[in-house]
Ligand SMILES: *[C@@H]1O[C@H](CO)[C@@H](O)[C@H](O)[C@H]1NC(C)=O
């Protein structure tokens with residue numbers, strides 16, 4: 002491929018990456034600790050922001066743990082008697098979308114809630130107008146949103162120019 006062709010491919014690739022990061026923020030629960038016993042998820046979540054539309058990504062050993070959505074009472078008492086939603090579908094790699102502005106409560110079954118496998122997240126309505134630092138995703142930070150917007154514009158114009166020329 003010639004240099005200009007390579008540049009265009011690179012630009013399209015970046016634009017696609019951008020589109021993905023803007024439309025779907027996926028937060029790896031626990032960061033590098035993942036979903037495991039003896040992690041302080043209260044501390045972990047207090048360092049994050051959760052907005053409506055974000056996804057939580059739980060990665061864990063499916064032989065022992067699970068992900069159950071419960072209400073506040075059951076979160077506090079580690080009870081699995083009235084599970085609201087059992088998120089354990091793909092066994093070990095489960096996602097859940099936070100589509101309402103409220104506090105969500107998740108615990109693990111199997112008694113591991115007693116070893117601190119319990120997470121509460123306060124989901125806020127919308128990111129404040131000046132874009133905040135991009136939320137961490139599985140592989141670190143996505144490209145910043147303003148950079149994405151500039152890129153999208155450049156790609157749109159480039160495509161238009163090529164369309165006219167060819
Ligand atoms: C987890 O961290 C929070 C905030 O730092 C602290 O208040 C709490 O005592 C910790 N919980 C445990 C079980 O260590």
Ligand SMILES: *[C@@H]1O[C@H](CO)[C@@H](O)[C@H](O)[C@H]1NC(C)=O
Pocket residue numbers: 072073074075083
């Ligand atoms: C959670 O559900 C249980 C059982 O339905 C109920 O007794 C309890 O009041 C609920 N707690 C909250 C905070 O809604």
Ligand SMILES: *[C@@H]1O[C@H](CO)[C@@H](O)[C@H](O)[C@H]1NC(C)=O
Pocket residue numbers: 067069081084087088089090110
């Ligand atoms: C949740 O779903 C998993 C996988 O289907 C199942 O093994 C587990 O028993 C369920 N737990 C509860 C509390 O419903």
Ligand SMILES: *[C@@H]1O[C@H](CO)[C@@H](O)[C@H](O)[C@H]1NC(C)=O
Pocket residue numbers: 098100101
């Ligand atoms: C949120 O998602 C759940 C399950 O994915 C769905 O049942 C519910 O209707 C959704 N709520 C909103 C406000 O979109």
